[in-house]
Amino acid sequence: MAMDAPLPVETEDHEPPEAELIRKLMDYLTAEKMRPGMRLPAERQLAEKLGVGRAALRHVLKSLSLLGVLEMKPSAGTFVRNGTTDLLPRVLEWGVFLSPSRAEAVVEARRTLEVELAGLAAERRTGLDIGRLQHLIDQMSRKDNTASEYVDWDVQFHLAIADAARNEVLAGVLRSLQSMLSVWATRVIVSAGETETSLAMHTPILHAIIDGDAESARVAMRAHMDRATRRLYATIAADSIESFSQKTT
Amino acid sequence: MAMDAPLPVETEDHEPPEAELIRKLMDYLTAEKMRPGMRLPAERQLAEKLGVGRAALRHVLKSLSLLGVLEMKPSAGTFVRNGTTDLLPRVLEWGVFLSPSRAEAVVEARRTLEVELAGLAAERRTGLDIGRLQHLIDQMSRKDNTASEYVDWDVQFHLAIADAARNEVLAGVLRSLQSMLSVWATRVIVSAGETETSLAMHTPILHAIIDGDAESARVAMRAHMDRATRRLYATIAADSIESFSQKTT
DNA sequence: TTACAGAAATTGGTTATCCAATTTTGAGTT
DNA sequence: AACTCAAAATTGGATAACCAATTTCTGTAA
Known part of the structure; x- marks a missing residue:
């Protein structure tokens, strides 16, 4: 034809x-x-x-x-509007859900950014930043925190570090990754009663930032991230990934 | 009342x-x-x-x-569909471009990601990756390249490194940052006739990646980025920042 | 029984119209 | 001149009808 x-x-x-x-x-x-x-x-x-x-x-x-x-x-x-909605990460959750291989990439990306942001924060933090971070650590230290409250303070702590790093782009990306992982992050803390250990790993980060010691801050954050990553994978392995329709708000 | x-x-x-x-x-x-x-x-x-x-x-x-x-x-x-679209990084682009003050943040973010991706690439590159990178270096070495052709190969080289790092998330972010800066990148090369110096800084990166030496790869990339950043700022300082509506496709 | 047209149903895409709510306008009053 | 308040114009939001293209079904001819 x-x-x-x-x-x-x-x-x-x-x-x-x-x-x-x-x-x-x-x-x-x-x-x-x-x-x-x-x-x-x-x-x-x-x-x-x-x-x-x-x-x-x-x-x-x-x-x-x-x-x-x-x-x-x-x-x-x-x-x-210049803001960023949390709907973008929300949608990304679906993508992550579909291809678990990407979940690893998200975790690793978050780890990378957190470490570098901690380093930058140590170099650029102001007195105001230090006060904010100290306050968040104090809140995390409270004994009467529920698990989800603790996670909230934890997240805010990391985001505060990102803010102190004075780089809106990196901070914005981290924010997206953060909310993508928040679902699992809660499970890690809840399932493991991990608050004490988690708290113990945050203080060195804070002190390094206060001292303005960028390298120490990176090392401390890297250690924290490595541990958190391991716990995360352990938790994911435990539950298979199925229910994905619950929510914060 | x-x-x-x-x-x-x-x-x-x-x-x-x-x-x-x-x-x-x-x-x-x-x-x-x-x-x-x-x-x-x-x-x-x-x-x-x-x-x-x-x-x-x-x-x-x-x-x-x-x-x-x-x-x-x-x-x-x-x-x-398994969600992969270049519109995702595009979104990041929109969020950023509205406030040109973030230009520095973009540059710094790119620098950070490039360095880390180079390190990851050194750890994870396959033989195929090495071949691709070598080919791109060869193309960059050609004497009959126009400035814009050279920049194209340059960009591809960096993206190939990102691919070799095996992290879709970081690579995607870098891609969007890359396209944001591509306009200026061209100017840097064009205005400075910088191709020889640029090429000379790429080969150590490639060799470190071939050797699987992550730390050397980071160092080499960091040196490259530092120089590129300086030239970029010099160029930006020359022209004032005004036109910001370009595009890749 | 199989192959193949052609009609019918179903699909997302587009347009036009109407709706509710806010904003603006301007006359009327103090 | 300043203030009130209601009517009119303008806004995004919602609905229904219609369109073009694809898919599916069906009946007929080989």
Whole structure:
């Protein structure tokens, strides 16, 4: 049959048409020098300006607002936002769930970032940072903590270190990884009654940061991460991964 | 006036209703033991089953498909996909680019990741990885390269290292940082005729990776990054930072 | 029995219309 | 001139009808 081929308009049809729209939108935002808090044009106007249907535009706006780039207020308008929603990591959980091999990558990535951030924090921490970290350690030391309360303080401690490192990019990535692992992190502490050991490993980190000793901070954090990683894998091995639909909030 | 307060149902009303829907959807997928490649129910049925409008469901499905969790084929159905999309790093990009003050953070983050990935690559590289890296170095060595061709090979070299490190998460983050800085990277090479020096700093990295010497790989990469960072800042200082809307594809 | 057209049903995609709520406007009053 | 308050315009949100393309079913011819 010699009917001519259907004209390969593109080798990769996996290029979603939405991606192009997103590009247009982002170009528009940059061109208009939109800053966080500013309102962007009404959907109808914007749709016409970009040459697309309102529904398509709507999908993109929704997606971006779910990711924390925009915020859509009913009857008010759509605004630029610089924050990051925890929905992105939430979605990543699904990806991690699907491919357990990636879970290892997440754990390792977190370990790497934590270590480097601890080092940076030791070099750059201010008095305010030290106070904050000390306070969090104090909270972790309380005897009447429930397991989940302890985990909360623990997470905040690590995020505070990330903040003290003065690198929003690395801190942001860590935040995402953190929330991805939070589900399992809770199990580790809960299942092992690990709070004392965990606490004992945090104080050297704090002291190294206070001393401004970057290398010690890295070493201490590395030790902490190695142990936490081992406990994590042990816990994962114990339960097989099945129930994945519970939640924080 | 003693009318009682409007009952603070929630301190944070910024909880988008879509988040709840995503949760429901995820729960459904896990409950039905959906695996990549499987088709999920038609939009209309699914919408009714979840008790939401089709539009709302549609937004969520679109968002998830943009993130690579799902794939929507017109007239065929929506399918589960093992979530890998370059839009994930793209998101990180958006979050970062809104505040150009984060440029330094991006540079530093890249430096950190490159160093660690080089170390991991030295530990995990296969023969195939070595061959690829060697090939890329050979390409970079060609005398008839244009500046932009050289930069392309350079970028590929670094990404190949990231691949050899066997950590999709760190590699993905690096990729997004890379594309953010690619514009300036070109300028550095072009403006300085830096190819010889650049090449001279790449070979020690390759050799350390071939030898499986993680620490040497880190040191070599760190030296390379430090120099590149200095040249980058010099270039940035020359031009002021203004245009930030470019793109890779 | 098998192969193959063609019709019917089902799919995601698009558009148009309406809705509720907020914001803005402006006349009227103090 | 300043303030009130209601009406009108504008906003995002939701729904229903429609469209094009694919898939599936079915009946007929080989």
